[in-house]
Amino acid sequence: MLEIKNLSKTYTKGKKAVDDVTLTIESGEIFAFIGHNGAGKTTTIKCVVGILDFEEGEIYIDGVSVKKNPLECKRNIAYIPDNPDLYEALTGIQYLNFIFDIYQISKNDRTEGIGKYANMFEITNNLGDIISSYSHGMKQKLALISALVRKPKLLILDEPFVGLDPKASFQVKEVMKEMCANGSSIFFSTHILEVAEKLCDKVAIIKNGKLVASGTMEDVRGDKSLEDVFLELENHE
DSSP: OEEEEEEEEEOTTSOEEEEEEEEEEOTTOEEEEEOOTTSSHHHHHHHHTTSSOOSEEEEEETTEETTTOHHHHHHTEEEEOSSOOOOTTSBHHHHHHHHHHHTTOOHHHHHHHHHHHHHHTTOGGGTTSBGGGOOHHHHHHHHHHHHHTTOOSEEEEESTTTTOOHHHHHHHHHHHHHHHHTTOEEEEEOSOHHHHHHHOSEEEEEETTEEEEEEEHHHHHTTSOHHHHHHHHHHOO
């Protein structure tokens, strides 16, 4: 579903934020991407979703090149950054309908989807409110609804559990499992290693732009916890 081949990204001052990263995520997999702040996680994600260009390598989504066919790729993905930048002058329901108009979601699908997820995340009564009045957690929930109703083949999230209350975090994890059971794939960064360890099929650890570990959760952590493995790799020069 997602194939990253020898990806490198260098910023204008010469700093190589991502250095020869190669990853493959199959359909139905939940894949965790972990690393310290500034390790290259968000840069990699922004290259995958088409926000950042990159000098070397290639990225394919469902076999389609992000560089050559960006619009086709974007039709198959949904991306939620760690701090959703929504149109704050709109109400919640206006924002959702705006997104669904762009992606040509049918009236029946949007009505059913909004009802399901707004009730799940307990913001049905807030959909008529201006987004500028929302808390960070409510904005995160609205962004999740806008993504989930579209049923993307690939869901990409940057720190998806930041700002969510425990109940919402549990529900998001259950929805992620449901999506993958139906054939979608999920690629997300997180600092919450316990969540990654319990939830994910595969994991990659990035340090200073380079992958230092990648594979199934069992292969990467062995008989240790993911936290122990991460700290050992972080402390190893």
